[in-house]
Amino acid sequence: MRNRVLGVAAVVASLAMLATACGGSEGGDAGASSDAEPTGTISIWARDSQQGFMSELVKLYNANHKVQAKVTIIPASSFVQKLGTAASSGSGPDVSSIDLVYAPYFASAGALEDITEMADALPYKDALSPSHRRLSAYEDVTYALPFTAEASAMYYNKDLFKKAGLDPEKPPTTFAEIRDAAKKIRALGSDYYGFTFAGACGGCNVFEFTPHVWASGGDVLSEDSKTATLDSPQVTDALQLYRDMWTDGSIPSAAKNDAGTQQIPLFTSGKVGMTPLGAFAIPTMEKAKVNFGVTPIPGKDGSEGSFAGGDVISVITGTKNEAGAKDFVKWATEEEAQSFLAKNGSVPVRTDLVEKIYNTQGEHYAVFGRLMGIGKTPYSVVENPIFNDNNGPWIKMINDAVFGGDIAAAQANGQKAAQALIDGG
């Protein structure tokens, strides 16, 4: 029952939780792949949120490769535990798609194969999502390749903007403009709200709130990821913005306990002006017939930020068909696979292809396609307990600060708890 529960709860949240890393994995320059074409069979694990495209993708691969792959779908809620246990007992799959934020953890625990040589030999290695590449490396060794991507941006309701006397083609680009727009939309009537966010969802806010911090020039972890920086002034500014919107009455009370399930329904009801989300929400929004626009999440005085989410794909330690596993992992980053993924809900991980295979699908897609290249991801082996845990320090800080009001105390507590998690490994 627990799994089922988690599964349902994860539907929206899991999509929003995808995370990645940025930076670069450097390496040698040996030629990858084919002395002889690999053969045999391989097993691949993926999460239920990828069910829609994964089996089709594998069919595409099987059609013109000697290696034959088979997918097993694992519930997202228990994926980390399952892969962890299987890998440590040697009964894991040959290949697995892994939520980017968990890559450092799995790499640090020895569950992933070193694929540095193959990764460095890819002709397009520098065009791969920088954040994915950063998270795929652990202590200068590459353990994964980018697979699918996701970016975060702000959705806004053009009709409400017009009604409130705002220019629907000029969405807010600073904190002050967001607050002002939210206030004006709120003034449309007691049912209307300017802004909403998932106030009880850690994963949602690492995806949707940290971009404010990054765009303001700050961060939530130090460069070496050994120090939490939840008490930095850029975090204060972003919390202050949300706090101000809350005291203005621009945020609905539903945001207080929203674990990620209400944001989209609230926005598609047509009564909420702005909300930060990922590309995954585009189809839902289009179906709901809301006249919406997508704009980058701004920093305090402008600039733009995005979370780089998605999956990386790895060869799992103990595989019996390493050549076949590597072949699939490599193919997954090639144009054939990426084009297929682009048409099935994923932002491509190839910055060199994004224009051609993704942005062409519409203006909203183009925004996300561009943001994928600048996206960041917190890199930490304890990313899950700090950020994604819905009872962890990150979301508690945001909730306490925005709805409680004592921002300084909330930040101090969050900083202390997060640092304790980092220090405790």
Place this chain on the structure above:
Amino acid sequence: MASPAIILIGTFFLVPLIMTFWISLHNWPLLGKHRFIGLDNYQRALNDPAFGTALKFTLLYTLVITPILFVLGLGLAMLVRRKVRAAGVFQSIFFMPVCIGFAAGSFLWLYLGQSQIGPLFDLLRRAGIVDRDSNIFAGMWTALLMVIAMVTWKVVGLQMLLLLSGLQSIPDEVVEAARIDGAGRWQSFLHITLPLLRPTLALVLVFSVAGSLLAFDQFFIMTGGGPSNQTITAVYSIYRNSFISFKLGYGAALSVFLMAILAVVSAFQMLLLRNTDHH
């Protein structure tokens, strides 16, 4: 003859129990090497403020919900015990929610009570009990009340059924005799029905208290441990240590700890209800 039962108990209770205990003596991360650390995990558990808070909240929840369930269950059982057709219909109605899973029930009530969109919220707002801009799940006590309402709706039918079977095993003659001796309704309930119901009461209470001490799903879904982590139960805390922080050893130690508490509480209840026999 008993061997199938022993095999079942061995496979699904004893072996996992021993393994849990064994794991609890280790620093056992989900991935990577584990190492033996003796009783360190238990020592840590005793000084873990987060688990302490969770335990206290679990006890509070148990103390509040047990009498509610018991009184309502007994009340319903008294109402539907009569042997008329309508009684059977109401029995089924009261029992129906029991057939719904905890998770489904939790999601249902989460939706019902949700600000802005929930029908129950709307009713309460029209009745002037809650404010248009308020959020039931954003206050610890209101959130707890919602959970209690859901759990009551969900399990009171089962308690009713158990108590009903207890009531029906009381011979009519005994009650009749008391009536003839001039006992009033209340007197015969207090001095005849309740004492004769004792074995059933013990069963119902032990079940109910154990279930409440092990509460997880309802809070995980309905409150997510919020607001501000104030509604995290003991099992929720074990779940977080094991599967969010990936500390299986520590999670196992907390489980053993909780099991000991549960055993003590259950034994105490059994003892209490048995002892009254001698008075």
